[in-house]
Amino acid sequence: MRILSGIDWTVRVGERWALIGPNGAGKTTLMGIAGSVIHPSEGVASVLGARLGTTDLRELRSRIGQVDATMAAAFRPRATARDVVLSGVTGSILVRPQKIGPADGARADELLAEMGCARLSDRAFALLSRGEQQRVLLARALVARPGLLLLDEPTAGLDLPGREAFLGRLDALAREQPALASVHVSHHVEELPASLTHALLLREGSTVASGPADEVLTSGALSACFAARVRVIGAAGRRLAVIEPG
Secondary structure (H helix, E strand, C coil): CCCCCCCCCCCCCCCEEEEECCCCCCHHHHHHHHCCCCCCCCCCCEECCEECCCCCHHHHHCCEEEEECCHHHHCCCCCEHHHHHHHHHHCCCCCCHHHCCHHHHHHHHHHHHHCCCHHHCCCEHHHCCHHHHHHHHHHHHHCCCCCEEEEECCCCCCCHHHHHHHHHHHHHHHHHCCCCEEEEEECCHHHCCCCCCEEEEEECCEEEEEEEHHHHCCHHHHHHHHCCCEEEEEECCEEEEEECCC
16 A cells, blocks of 8 residues: 655754644655654655765654654653653663763753743653653654754644643744754644644555645635635734635
8 A cells, every 4th residue: 555655845944844644654664764763665855965765763753753642651650750761861661871971860850941841850751741651742843953853743632721831942042043843744734833844745555745834825725735625824923724605
């Protein structure tokens, strides 16, 4: 079964992409390739300059930060927020103290402060709100200074304040680290940050539209992507998509 077909996609330094499509469009598979977890069965894929199939994947994955909607459940209940961030230094679930230095600890504390979570540093991660957990996980994704940030529905299940706090951090990150490339998977355009630069729309494993966000996240392109009459409303640099009746 062919999952993706004819995808020609390049994410350049400093670009912040949205990856959007209905269920079964191929988003998960494409993110698996971008995260160097799986190889394409045909064609060529390169991530951070390394061609998949000819490079050390463990080293490559260490240069990719990731946050998704299910990651929080992987950590042991008694792990603190700071533990979770420090686990990102080695890309593991548990902290590996022998591989953690003073600079790593300082970096973790700095990121927790930037995420508005400094006061939560020693609190059990499992007891944090979902929004707080996702911001801690964003700090974890950044602690090793990745060249690529992959966000797979990171605000799914968050309440409105939690979602807006997370998206606000992404907008701040775009200002603070303008060279960092990112890909943000979502079903909903209102869950995308204002700092988005580009978008790729997928349907049934193929590209519907790809390019600058203002040219792609339109009523026509999203209607074709979701096979529905979609109307896009813009406000304060953000977008909302609604299905028109009839």
